[in-house]
Amino acid sequence: METLKSYVQEHKNRFINELIELLKIPSVSADTAYHQHIITTANAVKASLEKAGCDFVEICETPGNPIVYGEKTIDPTLPTVLVYGHYDVQPADPIELWTSPPFEPVIKKTEIHPEGAIFARGSCDDKGQMYMHVKALEYMIQSNTLPCNVKFMIEGEEEIGSNSLAWFVERNQEKLKNDVILISDTGMISNQQPSITTGLRGLSYVEVEVTGPNRDLHSGLYGGAVANPINVLSKMIASLHDENNHVTIPGFYDKVEELSVEERAEMAKAPFNLENYKKSLDLNDIYGEKGYVTNERNSIRPTLDVNGIWGGYTGEGAKTVIASQAFAKISMRLVPNQDWEEITELFTQHFINIAPAGVKVKVKPHHGGQGYVTPTDSIGYKAANKAYTETFGVPAIPVRSGGSIPIVALFEKELKSKTILMGFGLDSDAIHSPNEHFGIFNYLKGIETIPLFYKYFVEMSK
Amino acid sequence: METLKSYVQEHKNRFINELIELLKIPSVSADTAYHQHIITTANAVKASLEKAGCDFVEICETPGNPIVYGEKTIDPTLPTVLVYGHYDVQPADPIELWTSPPFEPVIKKTEIHPEGAIFARGSCDDKGQMYMHVKALEYMIQSNTLPCNVKFMIEGEEEIGSNSLAWFVERNQEKLKNDVILISDTGMISNQQPSITTGLRGLSYVEVEVTGPNRDLHSGLYGGAVANPINVLSKMIASLHDENNHVTIPGFYDKVEELSVEERAEMAKAPFNLENYKKSLDLNDIYGEKGYVTNERNSIRPTLDVNGIWGGYTGEGAKTVIASQAFAKISMRLVPNQDWEEITELFTQHFINIAPAGVKVKVKPHHGGQGYVTPTDSIGYKAANKAYTETFGVPAIPVRSGGSIPIVALFEKELKSKTILMGFGLDSDAIHSPNEHFGIFNYLKGIETIPLFYKYFVEMSK
Numbered sequence: 001m002e003t004l005k006s007y008v009q010e011h012k013n014r015f016i017n018e019l020i021e022l023l024k025i026p027s028v029s030a031d032t033a034y035h036q037h038i039i040t041t042a043n044a045v046k047a048s049l050e051k052a053g054c055d056f057v058e059i060c061e062t063p064g065n066p067i068v069y070g071e072k073t074i075d076p077t078l079p080t081v082l083v084y085g086h087y088d089v090q091p092a093d094p095i096e097l098w099t100s101p102p103f104e105p106v107i108k109k110t111e112i113h114p115e116g117a118i119f120a121r122g123s124c125d126d127k128g129q130m131y132m133h134v135k136a137l138e139y140m141i142q143s144n145t146l147p148c149n150v151k152f153m154i155e156g157e158e159e160i161g162s163n164s165l166a167w168f169v170e171r172n173q174e175k176l177k178n179d180v181i182l183i184s185d186t187g188m189i190s191n192q193q194p195s196i197t198t199g200l201r202g203l204s205y206v207e208v209e210v211t212g213p214n215r216d217l218h219s220g221l222y223g224g225a226v227a228n229p230i231n232v233l234s235k236m237i238a239s240l241h242d243e244n245n246h247v248t249i250p251g252f253y254d255k256v257e258e259l260s261v262e263e264r265a266e267m268a269k270a271p272f273n274l275e276n277y278k279k280s281l282d283l284n285d286i287y288g289e290k291g292y293v294t295n296e297r298n299s300i301r302p303t304l305d306v307n308g309i310w311g312g313y314t315g316e317g318a319k320t321v322i323a324s325q326a327f328a329k330i331s332m333r334l335v336p337n338q339d340w341e342e343i344t345e346l347f348t349q350h351f352i353n354i355a356p357a358g359v360k361v362k363v364k365p366h367h368g369g370q371g372y373v374t375p376t377d378s379i380g381y382k383a384a385n386k387a388y389t390e391t392f393g394v395p396a397i398p399v400r401s402g403g404s405i406p407i408v409a410l411f412e413k414e415l416k417s418k419t420i421l422m423g424f425g426l427d428s429d430a431i432h433s434p435n436e437h438f439g440i441f442n443y444l445k446g447i448e449t450i451p452l453f454y455k456y457f458v459e460m461s462k
Numbered sequence: 463m464e465t466l467k468s469y470v471q472e473h474k475n476r477f478i479n480e481l482i483e484l485l486k487i488p489s490v491s492a493d494t495a496y497h498q499h500i501i502t503t504a505n506a507v508k509a510s511l512e513k514a515g516c517d518f519v520e521i522c523e524t525p526g527n528p529i530v531y532g533e534k535t536i537d538p539t540l541p542t543v544l545v546y547g548h549y550d551v552q553p554a555d556p557i558e559l560w561t562s563p564p565f566e567p568v569i570k571k572t573e574i575h576p577e578g579a580i581f582a583r584g585s586c587d588d589k590g591q592m593y594m595h596v597k598a599l600e601y602m603i604q605s606n607t608l609p610c611n612v613k614f615m616i617e618g619e620e621e622i623g624s625n626s627l628a629w630f631v632e633r634n635q636e637k638l639k640n641d642v643i644l645i646s647d648t649g650m651i652s653n654q655q656p657s658i659t660t661g662l663r664g665l666s667y668v669e670v671e672v673t674g675p676n677r678d679l680h681s682g683l684y685g686g687a688v689a690n691p692i693n694v695l696s697k698m699i700a701s702l703h704d705e706n707n708h709v710t711i712p713g714f715y716d717k718v719e720e721l722s723v724e725e726r727a728e729m730a731k732a733p734f735n736l737e738n739y740k741k742s743l744d745l746n747d748i749y750g751e752k753g754y755v756t757n758e759r760n761s762i763r764p765t766l767d768v769n770g771i772w773g774g775y776t777g778e779g780a781k782t783v784i785a786s787q788a789f790a791k792i793s794m795r796l797v798p799n800q801d802w803e804e805i806t807e808l809f810t811q812h813f814i815n816i817a818p819a820g821v822k823v824k825v826k827p828h829h830g831g832q833g834y835v836t837p838t839d840s841i842g843y844k845a846a847n848k849a850y851t852e853t854f855g856v857p858a859i860p861v862r863s864g865g866s867i868p869i870v871a872l873f874e875k876e877l878k879s880k881t882i883l884m885g886f887g888l889d890s891d892a893i894h895s896p897n898e899h900f901g902i903f904n905y906l907k908g909i910e911t912i913p914l915f916y917k918y919f920v921e922m923s924k
């Protein structure tokens with residue numbers, strides 16, 4: 001343990017600089033214009049795994065972005081840990097809100113990160129958290145303490161639905177065979193209170209298009225006489241929630257699991273301060289589904305949010321036009337038992353049904369994934385908890401997250417093994433937002449904690 | 463009359479080429495990036511007035527875009543006609559929907575314009591219609607038939623609210639003194655059936671901003687727990703109309719004049735084919751305020767339309783984000799007696815009132831103008847009707863238009879004279895839309911008809 005701590009201290013500057021180099025490559029998967037950077041990043045990840053000590057690393061071509069696969073086998077009779085992460089990142093826009101360029105990483109101190117945090121797109125989600133595992137392997141190889149076999153699968157489409165990963169996993173079940181899957185792509189409660197994510201929400205993401213007249217029209221000559229696609233789209237979106245902020249799509253809640261009073265009471269124990277929450281977001285009030293509190297609304301309840309909307313004249317000044325078309329990107333976060341393909345179909349049918357005469361409506365499914373819940377009595381969970389307890393001095397709290405990692409459900413289905421979500425980020429790290437950052441403390445703590453997971457997992461597996 | 467016809471025939475190619483040169487200058491007033499082209503266009507208009515025979519022309523500086531003023535005085539005791547027009551144009555976007563570049567005019571034949579039409583932004587609204595008056599003056603000077611004095615006032619801010627024109631008119635009442643104001647910035651029913659616009663709608667144009675959290679958020683971690691500005695904006699916009707498509711803003715209809723059954727019966731006489739109307743716009747149905755037909759909805763009734771909306775991620779692919787802000791440009795067409803500043807205030811108050819907790823709302827008034835109705839028994843109206851009757855072979859029909867020319871009400875207030883709206887465009891000319899065009903037939907017919915207005919107006923004024 002001491003050697004681990006001292007190794008991290010001794011090499012921390014190099015660990016930070018290596019991550020900074022990786023963060024400089026704008027591997028945005030949502031925009032094909034960045035494709036070359038995707039390839040460059042995959043190659044950089046491959047090189048880092050070879051350097052860390054994998055004895056076999058390859059870049060696997062897929063129908064989409066390549067997947068980096070690596071492995072280190074010390075004894076086939078020992079357990080195997082499969083590490084999953086992703087090297088692609090969210091788009092950086094709105095770029096003008098970044099206080100420093102998203103792909104020119106800088107270290108700045110913040111109230112929550114007095115030791116400094118690395119500001120860059122992908123610093124936390126997920127390049128930084130993925131790279132902790134590479135450095136943890138480096139340590140275990142260098143110190144001769146790797147207690148089992150390890151495999152790495154680092155993909156480049158997590159932010160756009162992991163379609164190629166599903167394709168890859170289905171075709172490589174033998175190659176990916178493992179005893180536990182380890183992922184750091186979630187957060188923890190605070191730097192003083194670690195937590196392990198035991199639940200994830202599913203996702204259904206669609207794009208809708210409302211078409212009225214066959215061309216943009218003069219709002220004076222036609223205003224009031226034809227359906228305005230923007231007004232109609234607004235009306236349709238508004239109708240997707242009722243006055244209690246329940247989603248109105250027929251059948252949407254049919255398979256939603258209702259938690260017991262006991263389970264909700266257990267959840268309520270997680271430290272949460274509503275005033276600080278509102279203050280951190282400059283909100284005069286919260287908002288959400290009636291009958292549930294904030295920590296339930298963003299974890300155990302399904303939601304529907306518009307992620308983008310556009311139509312008509314959006315330039316400087318005024319244009320008196322009725323647009324021919326209006327568009328929106330809409331996503332639904334789903335909870336365990338809701339099937340994302342079924343929900344996508346329910347949404348599509350409903351959205352087409354509520355379209356008024358005078359417009360045509362198209363719904364284009366983007367991607368989706370299932371929700372997931374993991375038990376807290378598995379060896380993997382216990383090993384992770386023991387590792388956190390040792391490095392943070394307090395046990396981890398099990399938490400249901402509102403985020404989605406669609407492939408976790410896929411792994412259980414295809415690879416028949418459980419996933420342990422060891423997250424080291426914080427909600428305040430602004431992932432998917434301008435000024436995303438990852439604390440130096442969190443980065444190094446992760447590198448320290450991961451080898452302990454290997455140690456205890458192998459011990460408990462005996 | 464014959465000499466007029468033959469003069470137009472003889473010089474028509476030059477008339478067309480001169481207009482095409484003017485249309486090549488992208489004088490978009492809504493976007494300051496085009497300011498230099500605004501200046502270039504003003505200078506071109508000035509030169510054309512001097513060439514046509516004005517004995518005094520000047521470019522008048524204003525707080526905004528310059529106004530071109532010109533005059534030809536033959537005898538101070540004779541009546542004076544003031545011609546108004548505008549040299550600025552609407553933005554061309556969506557640029558990708560133009561079949562030829564908006565500022566590279568080309569002549570193409572269409573079903574309605576077998577003799578060809580000039581396709582270019584501003585060809586009809588209003589460079590083409592304004593330029594008819596310049597060429598009509600040229601004819602009257604050349605043929606020595608100008609029967610009275612004439613003044614020209616051509617502005618560069620009509621498409622953004624004519625703010626500087628109001629400023630200019632208030633300060634130059636003596637200079638602009640006239641007996642009748644002549645404007646060609648409206649349309650007529652068809653090339654076989656001329657019409658004179660006797661009513662215009664007023665306008666109130668605002669931009670709204672809804673702000674939720676202080677930064678873009680991850681829709682998984684925050685989805686369902688905070689107000690989503692796009693969902694909220696959609697809800698607020700949807701609530702601005704009730705189930706009968708009446709506008710719900712308190713007081714909105716208080717001053718609206720209700721037309722008598724007789725007046726509505728008179729309006730219903732104007733030729734209109736609903737099937738052709740729907741077909742021309744590819745609409746499976748029309749849409750609008752309950753209790754009124756299409757030709758009433760777009761003329762005698764006030765309306766509210768969203769002209770543009772934007773917020774969140776609108777790029778390629780998917781981004782699971784909750785935007786910090788959402789925006790919309792909203793305009794209301796008003797009818798006589800509705801005061802645009804009062805309506806703007808009513809909208810602003812209402813929109814702020816309906817904002818739910820969890821968001822902040824801002825309303826920024828853009829511009830506006832009053833509606834207008836002109837009598838059909840004035841000398842000006844009669845002279846115009848006689849001129850149309852002579853060139854088209856049938857009398858013109860009085861029509862209430864849905865469009866707005868805010869300055870018409872201003873002229874009556876400041877200059878105490880009536881405006882005659884002699885329009886030669888067609889609704890199908892796609893003004894404010896991609897592929898705006900103006901028929902060669904209409905352009906030349908206008909040049910033929912205008913001198914007859916002067917003739918009869920002076921005769922009847924004796």
